[in-house]
Amino acid sequence: MAMRPSTLNSKLLRDIRERWAQLSTIGFVVAAGIAAFVSLQATFQSLEQSRDAYYDVYRFGDVFATLERAPDGVAERLEEIPGVTLVHPRLVAPVRIPLQIDGAAASRQPPIGQVVGLPPDGEPALNGVLLLEGRRVEAGRADEALLLEPFAERTGIAPGDTIPVVMEGRLREIRITGIAAAPEFVYPAPPGQAVVPDDERFAVLWMDRQAVAPAFQMEGAFNDVVLRLSPSAVERQVLAEVDRVLEPYGGRGAMGRDRQRSNYFLEMRLDQLQALSGFVPILFLGVAAFLLNLVLSRLVKLQRGEIAALKALGYRDREIGGYYLKLTLLVVVLGTFVGLGAGAWMGRGLTGFFTSFFRLPLLEYSVPFSVVGPAFLVAAVFGLLGAFATLRGILRLSPAEAMRPEPPERYRPTILERLGVGHLFGPPGRMILRELGRRPVRLLLSSLGIALALGIIVVGRFSADAWDVILDRHYQQAYLEDVSVTLTGPVDARGIREVAALPGVVRAEGVRVTSARIHAGLRWRDVPIYGYREGDQLRRLMDAEGAVLPTPSGGMVLTETLAEILEVGIGDSVQVQFREGRAQTRGVVVTGTVDEMFGLQGHMRILELNHHLGEGPAVNTLILTVDEGSMAPLQARLAQMPVVQEVTEKMAEVRRVDELTAEPQRFLVLILSFFGSVIAVGVVYNNARVALSVRSRDLASLRVLGFTRREISGILLGEQAVQVALAIPAGLVLGRVFTGLLMRTLDPEEYRLPLMVSLETYAFATTVVVAAALVSALLVRRRLDHLDLIGVLKTRE
Numbered sequence: 001m002a003m004r005p006s007t008l009n010s011k012l013l014r015d016i017r018e019r020w021a022q023l024s025t026i027g028f029v030v031a032a033g034i035a036a037f038v039s040l041q042a043t044f045q046s047l048e049q050s051r052d053a054y055y056d057v058y059r060f061g062d063v064f065a066t067l068e069r070a071p072d073g074v075a076e077r078l079e080e081i082p083g084v085t086l087v088h089p090r091l092v093a094p095v096r097i098p099l100q101i102d103g104a105a106a107s108r109q110p111p112i113g114q115v116v117g118l119p120p121d122g123e124p125a126l127n128g129v130l131l132l133e134g135r136r137v138e139a140g141r142a143d144e145a146l147l148l149e150p151f152a153e154r155t156g157i158a159p160g161d162t163i164p165v166v167m168e169g170r171l172r173e174i175r176i177t178g179i180a181a182a183p184e185f186v187y188p189a190p191p192g193q194a195v196v197p198d199d200e201r202f203a204v205l206w207m208d209r210q211a212v213a214p215a216f217q218m219e220g221a222f223n224d225v226v227l228r229l230s231p232s233a234v235e236r237q238v239l240a241e242v243d244r245v246l247e248p249y250g251g252r253g254a255m256g257r258d259r260q261r262s263n264y265f266l267e268m269r270l271d272q273l274q275a276l277s278g279f280v281p282i283l284f285l286g287v288a289a290f291l292l293n294l295v296l297s298r299l300v301k302l303q304r305g306e307i308a309a310l311k312a313l314g315y316r317d318r319e320i321g322g323y324y325l326k327l328t329l330l331v332v333v334l335g336t337f338v339g340l341g342a343g344a345w346m347g348r349g350l351t352g353f354f355t356s357f358f359r360l361p362l363l364e365y366s367v368p369f370s371v372v373g374p375a376f377l378v379a380a381v382f383g384l385l386g387a388f389a390t391l392r393g394i395l396r397l398s399p400a401e402a403m404r405p406e407p408p409e410r411y412r413p414t415i416l417e418r419l420g421v422g423h424l425f426g427p428p429g430r431m432i433l434r435e436l437g438r439r440p441v442r443l444l445l446s447s448l449g450i451a452l453a454l455g456i457i458v459v460g461r462f463s464a465d466a467w468d469v470i471l472d473r474h475y476q477q478a479y480l481e482d483v484s485v486t487l488t489g490p491v492d493a494r495g496i497r498e499v500a501a502l503p504g505v506v507r508a509e510g511v512r513v514t515s516a517r518i519h520a521g522l523r524w525r526d527v528p529i530y531g532y533r534e535g536d537q538l539r540r541l542m543d544a545e546g547a548v549l550p551t552p553s554g555g556m557v558l559t560e561t562l563a564e565i566l567e568v569g570i571g572d573s574v575q576v577q578f579r580e581g582r583a584q585t586r587g588v589v590v591t592g593t594v595d596e597m598f599g600l601q602g603h604m605r606i607l608e609l610n611h612h613l614g615e616g617p618a619v620n621t622l623i624l625t626v627d628e629g630s631m632a633p634l635q636a637r638l639a640q641m642p643v644v645q646e647v648t649e650k651m652a653e654v655r656r657v658d659e660l661t662a663e664p665q666r667f668l669v670l671i672l673s674f675f676g677s678v679i680a681v682g683v684v685y686n687n688a689r690v691a692l693s694v695r696s697r698d699l700a701s702l703r704v705l706g707f708t709r710r711e712i713s714g715i716l717l718g719e720q721a722v723q724v725a726l727a728i729p730a731g732l733v734l735g736r737v738f739t740g741l742l743m744r745t746l747d748p749e750e751y752r753l754p755l756m757v758s759l760e761t762y763a764f765a766t767t768v769v770v771a772a773a774l775v776s777a778l779l780v781r782r783r784l785d786h787l788d789l790i791g792v793l794k795t796r797e
Contacts, residue, residue: 008315008323011306015327021779022689023327025682027335032675033281033382034339034375039347040277041374042367046351047270050363051186058128060183061226062257063235065242066092068250069221078225081241083233088126089222091117091209096166096646098639099155110639111151111201112190112646115167115216117209126226127184129206130361134159134178142211143173146180150188150199150359165205167215169488169642180206186358187262198656252579253517253526266358268750279741280456286382290449328384336379340372346671443723446687450727450769451734453679457765458735458757459742460672465761466753467657470597475654478542478596481509481623482631485638486646490618495643499622502637504630509536510619512606518558519575520566525749527562529576529602531609531619538623541594541603552604555591561748562600563593576602578612586612597752673768680772688720688780699784713784717777724773731769732762 016023054060063084075089097111118124122136129146137144145165147157157163157176165174182204190202213219225246229238235256242254257263310320344367351365485499490512500508512531517524532539532551541549541557549557556576558568568574568590577585594603610617626634631649638647692699699712736757743753 008319012323012326012330016330019689022686023331025678025685027331027338028678029682030332030335030379030382031339031342032678034336034379035343035346036675037277037281037375037378038340038343038367038371039350040273040280041371042344042347042365043350043354044270044273044277045368045371046347046363046365047266047273047354047358047360050360051266051270054186054360055183058130058183059124059126059228060257060263061088061126061260062229062233063227063238063242063254064257064260065225065227065246065254066252067223067225067246069218069223070246070249071221074245074249075222075225077245078227078242081238081245083229083238084227085230086125086228088124088226090124090224090226091115091213091216091218091222092224093167093216093218094645095205096639096644097203098164098166098171110635110647111155111203113151113165113203113205115145115165115205115207115212117212118206119209122208126228127182130181132179132181132361134176137177137206137208139208140211141208142215143175144177145174145205145207146178147176148185148188148199148202148204149179149181151203152176152179154200166642167212168217170215172215174205174207181359181361182206184260184262186360187265188359189261189265200656250579252515253577255526259526265750269354269358275744276742281378290445325384329380332379332382333376336376339379340367340375343367343375442687443726446683446723447726447730449683450680450724450773451731453676453683453772454727454731454765454769455734455738456679457673457676457768458732458761459738460676461761461764462735462739462742462757463753465756465758468758469754469756470751471654471657473542473546474596474598475650477546478540479538479623479650480540480625481538482626482650483624483634483638484648484650485622485624485644486648487620487622487643488645489643490615490620491643492616492618496619496622499624499638502634504627504634506625506627507538508622508624509533509538510606511536511539511621511623512609512613512619513621514609514613515579516602517577517579518562518566518602519577520568520572523566525562525565525600527559527600527602529556529604529609531604531606533606533619538625542596545595549592549594552591554608555589555604557592557594557603558590559600559602560593560595561752562602563590565600565749569593576612580613584612584614588612595752597754599751600749676765677768677772680769681776684720684724684773685776685779687723688716688776689783692716692780692783709784713781716784717780720773720777724770728766728769731765735762735765 070089072089075087078084078087078089093115095113095115097113099111118129118137120139122129122139131146132149134146137146147163152158159176159178161176162173163176165172185204188199188202188204190198213221225242227238227242229235239254239256243251245251246254258267307320311317347367348365351363355363487495491510493510496508496510499505510533514529514531515526516529517526530539534551536551541551556574558566558574563569566574570590570592572590573587574590575585576588588604606619607617624634635647635649638644699716702712702715703709736755739757740755743755
């Protein structure tokens, strides 16, 4: 009995040598699942831990509020609000930076920026500043500033350089003393509706508050405030009290950390990563479990006589079951180790990609044990699930029963033969149909495995299709202008005519844009509201299907997602708290909804919006169409106008969005296509190898009877071809289902991907799966060509 473990271990090694290719493909599927789990989880945890450390060390605030202007003494009233532990009032003001950036496609557009005031010691009580290079600004110096790192990298600006800055219409030369970062600018996006970071056109300048305050008429006053709350504070109550205190001073609505722009985008990406890290690995490991069950069940079938001999020699069920359990765990453990290495490498690359979106200077990538441990556990659980049915069958098999060969399979005419069309397929075709008809469950499960592979590839290319639709609908069909010009304040029709008269301008129209908080009961959102002039043509309201909607004739049209959040419909009234003009709260009727793809906003007639704001006919955004070749001189002319705050060339913005979405799309397509190919090869190859093992005697007999290698290959591989053919339509449907599940992980408030998959994506996914199946077929065909006819025919009946 002492030799038993050695005997079974020798058998284990022999079986591994004989079936290494099959076991390797299963191991690769396990490795793919583990790699997906480790890379996504490690990236998620690295980003989350880095975010928490960054926020903690640099004192990121809990509540944020902007206002027109309030005396510094108002900050003391904010400190008295229950739950508030610290208040940091400050100056934040928009500026223009008429800087020419050589070599960039968008360099004609002057950058914009924000000045953020610093206390005399340079260390804010909240929202601290991390100095990365150079020195801090000196107290009392109005010509020195720290510059945000992404903008400095993009433009090549270094400490000691001087840049032009327009503050309240006056040009100043500002010396950059250092390069810095801050937790409130992890996502360096300009204020407004930007959906991607723009580190080429958005800069932050940290300057001494007292020195720069006179330039903005903010001596002894603040227009922005950050608060820290106690752990027991009720945020909703604090926000209400902050709004009450700041309302007389033009308060624009306080918001919690969850609505702070930079943190909002970071949290959205982390939520997506967390959802994917659970969905994708389970999919892969489920396929691995199916393959393990397939291979082990066929192995037991082929080794019935060996199992019977072992039981007759006194080996207990536990020992024999342990042998097959070792085989399962060996495949799982090796696959897990490969997956851990691949996942760690992929996770580093994925984390590096996210740093192009989010600047987390304390970021340290690692694969913690909290990821490694669950990876082993999850892989082992799925492996044991795959082997469970086989192990149970072993334990039920008596020695006498195992000594007898399995009864021959019963072949029946297929449905097609009973319908009288079987003769159309010929003898080889009928053999294929009958073999598949005997095992319909295996056929369906095998097709399902291949369909999953195809569906995964469809998911990988879906986002590229969706973004193509978004860019076309939003920028080419709804936004017909070439340039949009944001003004420093509202102007009347003369301002439109003045710009329309500039050389190169074909058409000029005006839009009134204002920020507001829309309430419906306890639900609210801070959104922009757009006012349109009747008869204008350069901005069109379009729904997700591409239909053009008429300009609102009264009341307000809401983005459909905004209406769902507020739980309002057509005919309902909402309370709109305007932030400009008289800053009044008005009741407005919802007259329609529009299924736009970007952001949350409201739309109304411009005269009605002007009335709510207590002003005459006025616009604060100009939209222009421009002659070809006139863009550069027009940009230069606009940059010199004091009333112009920002100039945005539409195609430059499109290129920026495409640039920041193309790279992750290529990465996702590459990884998921590889994973999908692994699954397809694993399913097709293992099915073909198992079929070859089970039917080797039949195929050898056919060779002896005169069938050629090509004909017996057609019989064996024809079964796999049927599986692939059934899997393709099912996989295309699954791909669409998976994309729908993926869309649920996206926050619909920022952008909404249309559920559209192009024919090119379906064709690409199908091509990858078919190619993987052909590779598998070639590998099996090689084994068929070397089939030992004499050895096979000597097998005991």
